[in-house]
Amino acid sequence: MQGEGPSTGRSCCFLRLGGCNLTCSWCDTPYTWDWTGRSESGVAHRPADELHPMTAEEVSARLVAFGTGLVVVSGGEPLNQQSRLLPVVDAVRAAGAEVEIETNGTVAPAPELSAAGVRFNVSPKLAHSGIAAERRLVPETLKAFNAVAGTCFKFVCSRTDDLAEVEQVVRDHALENIWIMPRGQSPEEITDGLRALADPVSARRWNLTGRLHVTLWGNQRGV
Template sequence: MQVCEIFGSLQGEGRSQGRPTTFVRLAGCNLRCRWCDTPGAQDPEDGEEVSVDVVLDQVWRMRRRHVCITGGEPLLQVEEVAEMCRRLHRMDYSVEIETNGTVDFRPVQPFASVCMDVKCPSSGEKSDLGLLSHINSRDSVKFVVGDARDLSYAEEVITRCPVKGEIFVSPVYGTDERGIAAWVLNSGLPVRFQIQLHKHLEMR
């Protein structure tokens, strides 16, 4: 598989925010979000070809029991990712996958939780909203919002496409966090406000 980097940090967002985590960042993405914070992982050629066995050995050496597979869009390499998740699951790791919601994530759901990042208008991209019906109670959905149009879009999607997992609303870094928090507080929607912890702590 094409791997950009493997590193340890605190999980900065989602259901496991604050948890010590080993991150496996894969190379290659099928979207080009305007506010992408990992442009170095967009091109598959930015990664190094590494076997699943080598990745698992590096994960084991990190000595953390929680693993996040991210990108880029990791599910563009779904066969290798599914194999890695199966093996981590057998070794009693907890695994989560961050995905942009354009690739079917059902092959990995038996072995990992999914965080689907629903792309809002400010990103310049779109997710497949049909995938929301496959989100289960272990999974989550994230809306990264930058302005009022994004908030309106998030409200429309949440109202029209109920999901079983937890829903997060997260401001694009550098935008009006207080205003977005107030919107969440007053919206009456079943959502949770969350800032990107790693940005505020200036961690990876």
């Protein structure tokens, strides 16, 4: 079930890709890239346990077999593998499903992928990620995403003070379709975050999203 953003609550199938070009301290999927325990979890995950090489044909067949109307591609950073991802997107789209790609917004989408009818859920990182600004905010890449119809920009906020930083990023890069999501790995954290953010987000005429999968099932994988 898609738990975040404009498609919250929709039945879907996830394709999660390994590897990321960023190293956010609070990353909620460190098992896709953190092999040394540098994230807040402190766990050094094993690539042999987490990464399972498959051909585009194998991946496409499994996704189509799920029979959902929506496929969400996430990571890690899926656009690091977009040349290999394109035939998968084409196959899924040909089977009648929609495709959303979750991305950190630092890798520009190839024209072929932008033209394939996918929606990009772009999540630019804020200073609390621990990543230097020049690595997490790439002006030309954000401009490219902003030009793709249907793109949303989703910011993870730890506290209401983060909204001022979001305002600055939105203003600097002329971003549209803004979504704010509370940071949290438990139902209680998500609920508290939503309550704290609701009024200031509404006052800015932005959109607010929770993390429905966390609210329903807690901090679990594969839901």
